[in-house]
Amino acid sequence: MFFTHHNSFFLKNRSQMAVVLLLAFALLPSGAPGQAKNPVPEEKVYPLCKAEDFRAMAYSINDVQAREKRALEWLGRYGKDCSYNEIEAIRSNVAVWLGTADTDKVHQTVKELHLNKKPPPSTLEVSKSTTTAPVIAPSGSIDTTATKKVKRLPNKVDEKTAASKEYSLRDSEIAQCLPNEIANWNDGAKDTKMLSPSMVYVYEHQGAPAGVSEDAVFSVLQQAASAWDQCGGQNTVMLKRDLFDAKGIFKIAVQWNDDDKLGTIGLANITKKTLTLSPEAFVNLKKANANRNLMETLQMVVSHEVGHFQGMTSHSRRCVDVLSYYSNDAGEKCFIRDNGVMPKNFEYRSLLPTACDIQRCRMANSN
Numbered sequence: 537m538f539f540t541h542h543n544s545f546f547l548k549n550r551s552q553m554a555v556v557l558l559l560a561f562a563l564l565p566s567g568a569p570g571q572a573k574n575p576v577p578e579e580k581v582y583p584l585c586k587a588e589d590f591r592a593m594a595y596s597i598n599d600v601q602a603r604e605k606r607a608l609e610w611l612g613r614y615g616k617d618c619s620y621n622e623i624e625a626i627r628s629n630v631a632v633w634l635g636t637a638d639t640d641k642v643h644q645t646v647k648e649l650h651l652n653k654k655p656p657p658s659t660l661e662v663s664k665s666t667t668t669a670p671v672i673a674p675s676g677s678i679d680t681t682a683t684k685k686v687k688r689l690p691n692k693v694d695e696k697t698a699a700s701k702e703y704s705l706r707d708s709e710i711a712q713c714l715p716n717e718i719a720n721w722n723d724g725a726k727d728t729k730m731l732s733p734s735m736v737y738v739y740e741h742q743g744a745p746a747g748v749s750e751d752a753v754f755s756v757l758q759q760a761a762s763a764w765d766q767c768g769g770q771n772t773v774m775l776k777r778d779l780f781d782a783k784g785i786f787k788i789a790v791q792w793n794d795d796d797k798l799g800t801i802g803l804a805n806i807t808k809k810t811l812t813l814s815p816e817a818f819v820n821l822k823k824a825n826a827n828r829n830l831m832e833t834l835q836m837v838v839s840h841e842v843g844h845f846q847g848m849t850s851h852s853r854r855c856v857d858v859l860s861y862y863s864n865d866a867g868e869k870c871f872i873r874d875n876g877v878m879p880k881n882f883e884y885r886s887l888l889p890t891a892c893d894i895q896r897c898r899m900a901n902s903n
């Protein structure tokens with residue numbers, strides 16, 4: 537079912553692409569044949585390939601086809617200048633950064649660029665630059681099943697859903713925070729400053745449910761961490777086995793266990809500085825809903841919990857916010873812009889912090 541929709545989406549893209557190519561061909565003789573034109577002349581030319589620039593580009597374009605086009609242009613221009621670390625960071629994250637724009641063509645382009653680079657002698661790569669968030673590549677071998685799982689992650693909607701009213705409204709709610717839209721359930725303490733301006737989420741994979749790879753969870757953590765950086769802090773992710781010297785680091789331990797009998801998938805313990813994920817809850821959810829993309833659910837949960845470490849204890853009343861919940865015991869419901877109605881069988885909450893999540897966080901951290 538899902539794949540049928542998925543395929544028809546790409547077929548449609550392909551036929552549109554054929555039209556574009558034909559037009560370009562027809563125009564060619566009157567232009568300057570053979571002249572390599574800069575595809576995006578307004579864009580600044582950077583001498584180096586930086587994964588974070590690629591990410592920023594991807595996150596700034598909502599339209600799937602435009603995003604794919606720009607991604608291919610970006611890779612064509614900067615790809616050959618990429619260091620191993622940068623192309624590795626792009627390779628591990630491209631699926632999440634591009635979402636449905638991570639087409640086979642993009643995937644193949646990144647893979648080829650990656651294959652042409654040699655890994656550095658050390659397996660742990662931490663950028664020494666102080667002006668940007670360190671890019672930490674997952675160490676160890678990368679098995680293809682894990683990569684495939686990550687690649688599937690952002691395909692959160694099929695074509696029908698994407699074209700529906702709910703989806704476009706949801707998209708704009710994610711991207712934009714209108715005045716008066718920041719509202720809480722008042723179920724927790726007042727917002728505070730983030731625990732530390734620089735936090736390292738130290739991930740231990742031990743105890744994770746079967747079928748969930750370390751790379752996939754690492755990637756999910758990285759997405760959440762860098763998305764919350766928009767609030768002003770610096771959130772980075774490391775594997776526990778790569779952490780040799782923990783002195784001077786503000787650590788949040790990310791772990792899998794059912795010691796606390798959470799009942800939910802995730803729990804942020806601010807006092808203990810632990811982010812605990814429940815293998816039991818994860819497995820139960822899988823049993824209850826075989827069609828659900830659990831890596832998306834995990835992304836949402838992790839983004840939510842990382843948000844609590846940014847200083848926000850209570851939950852958002854706006855359904856789409858990653859820090860929201862949908863209804864309380866009294867039957868009160870979260871709200872959607874313009875009295876929008878929650879679509880059935882669809883996770884309305886964002887996978888990453890929304891404009892309102894970030895704005896609220898910035899307000900909490902501004903004085």
Ligand SMILES: [Zn+2]
Pocket residue numbers: 840844851
């Ligand atoms: Zn929460």
